[in-house]
Amino acid sequence: MQPDRVIRALSALAQEHRLAAFRLLVQAGRDGLAAGVLAERLDVPPSSMSFHLAQLANAGLVTQRRESRSIIYSADYAAMNGLMGYLTENCCGGVPCSDEAACTPSPANPPAARKSA
Template sequence: MQPDRIIRCLAALAQEHRLAAFRLLVQAGADGIPAGVLADRLGVPPSSMSFHLAQLANAGLVTQRRESRSIIYSADYAAMNGLMGYLTENCCGGVPCDNAASCEPATTRKSA
């Protein structure tokens, strides 16, 4: 991913409702969640939810599709993985981590 795209993604996630919506979409899987259901779950007015979802879509973190009268949003897992990969590509001094769930540089690892 290019740095300008990374910045857009991080900026989009740097807001409470957008971060919560994105996490719900990640949990929902490929089926996604209708915009109205997201708004209800987060206790956000539908007009505000539309604004937040547009920000996530503009950053490339979510996709949308129309089903009848609903717009269904889904997380873009390739974009999410690209963002995570960018943030962690030089983790642990460039050496593969023993346990990816708890990466930390070798100089700070505790001896077993």
């Protein structure tokens, strides 16, 4: 990942509502969440949420798609893993982190055992 992309991503995440929205999107998995749902869950006005989501999209951290009248946002796991890889590439004395450290999106409907965890 190029340093300029890292700076844009970190800048986008350096705001309370954007960080919270990104974390919700990571938890939501590949299905993502509608902008209105994010605004409601974070108690942020829809117009403000749209601004924050645009910042995350501009930084390459989220993707968007239209479903009927809603815009659905999803975390870009490749971008997130690239950012994490960039930040940790010299950890542990220069030994690369294992592939198990990378995040993969959760399934849309997690098994019942995972819901209670």
